[in-house]
Amino acid sequence: MPSPLTFSSQYLPGVTVIAVAGEVDITTAHLLDDYISRTRRHQGDHVVLDLSEVPYLGVSALHVLLHAHDVAYSNGASLHVAALQRGPAHLLSEIEGRLNVHESLEQAIRAALQAAAQPFPVGGGVS
Template sequence: MTPLTFACQHMPGVTVISMAGDLDAAGADRLDAFISRARRQPGDHVVLDLSEVSLLGHSGLRVLLNVRALTRRHGGDLHLACLQESPARLLNNTGARPVLTVHHSVEQAILAALHIDQTS
C-alpha cells in the first residue's frame, strides 16, 4: 500500500487538492481531515485531482460522498478529476458514479466549478 499524500492550491471559490497514493481505510480519515483544514469557506467548491490515486476503497468513497453532501449543503460541489481505472470501476460498481461529478482533467473540473463555459 502506498501512503496517501496531499497538496493544495486555493483559487477564489475553489480548493484544488491533489492526492497521490492509496485512498483506503487508512487514508480516508486523513483525507477527511485534510479537506476540512484546506477549505477556506464552507461554500467553496472542492476539486480532487485523483490522477495519482490508483486505489479507492469503500472508506475513501464514503469520504467523497460525505464531502459532496457537505459542500452542496453550503452551495458548493465536489468535482473529481482524472480517475484511474480502479477508482472509476469502484464508482461504477457501487452506483456512486452518477452521484459524483467526474471530469477528464483538473482544468475541466475547475472550469465547471467556476461555471465557465468550456465550449468558448
C-alpha cells in the same frame, strides 16, 4: 507496501483544488476527510479533487467522497472529482450520478470556477 498518502492544495476564487497521491483505503480514508475539511478556506468553496495519482480507492474512500459532496452541497457548493485511474473510476461507477466526475483536472477546475461565478448557490444551499 502501499505508498503513503500525500496531499497538496491550491486556491482559486471560490474553489479549493486538492491533489491526492497514494492509496485511499480503510486505514487512510480519514486522512483525506480531515484534509478536505481543514483545507477549504470557506464552507461555500467548491472543491476539486485531483485523483490522478490515486491508484486505489477503497469503499471507505467512497464514504469520504459522499460526505465531502454532502457538506459542499449543504453550503451551496459542489465537489468535483478529476482524472480517475481505471480502478477508482470503476468503483465510482457504483455511485454514478451522485458526484461530478471529470476526465481531466482542467475540466473539473473549469466546471468549479463556472459554478463559483454563479450568483446563486449551486445545490440548494442553506437558507
